[in-house]
Each structure stands twice: as structure tokens, then as C-alpha cells.
Amino acid sequence: TDAEEQEGLNNQLNAALPAVPVRLRVVLSELSMTLGELQTLQVGDVLALDMPELVPAVIGNQTCLSGRMAEAKGALVYQVAAVNQI
Numbered sequence: 001t002d003a004e005e006q007e008g009l010n011n012q013l014n015a016a017l018p019a020v021p022v023r024l025r026v027v028l029s030e031l032s033m034t035l036g037e038l039q040t041l042q043v044g045d046v047l048a049l050d051m052p053e054l055v056p057a058v059i060g061n062q063t064c065l066s067g068r069m070a071e072a073k074g075a076l077v078y079q080v081a082a083v084n085q086i
Contacts, residue, residue, distance in 0.1 A: 026057045026078050028069070054081055062086055 029049040032036065042045075057065035064083040 022059050024057050024059055024064070026055060026067075028037065028055055 029051050032049060054066045054068055056063040058069060064084050064086045065080050067078050067080045070077050070079040
């Protein structure tokens with residue numbers, strides 16, 4: 001029947017979802033400047049980052065995690081503080 005076929009397709013889709021690749025972006029900071037300021041930047045210039053306590057991790061436009069920057073074994077890492085429903 002149509003309902004059984006739909007249920008079978010739903011089960012196949014649910015089984016395949018964990019393997020779907022996604023691009024996770026961690027948004028550390030955003031800066032505002034004028035085009036003139038941007039044009040004057042040179043190699044070696046330093047931009048100050050104002051990082052909040054918690055920074056979002058997003059897939060597309062959807063925030064899926066909140067976390068903070070931390071150090072683990074000498075490397076900079078993203079420590080998950082909250083998981084949002086997506």
C-alpha cells in the first residue's frame with residue numbers, strides 16, 4: 001500500500017541521515033570597517049577580535065551549537081557548551 005511504501009521510504013531516509021555531510025562554521029567574531037580602512041590593510045596588520053564568552057556554530061544560517069574557545073593539548077579547540085535542536 002501507499003502508506004507502507006511511505007513508511008519504508010521514511011525508514012530508509014532516517015537510516016541515511018547520520019551519514020549526510022554538513023559544513024559546520026564556527027563564528028568567532030565579526031568586524032565592521034569602512035572600505036577605506038579595508039583598502040589600507042597590509043600583510044602583517046593585526047585586527048583585534050572581540051570574542052563573546054559563547055560563540056555560535058552554524059550550518060547554513062541555523063545555529064546548532066554554542067561553545068567557547070579553549071586549549072587542549074596545546075591546540076586551540078571549540079568546546080561545546082550547548083546543543084540546539086535543528
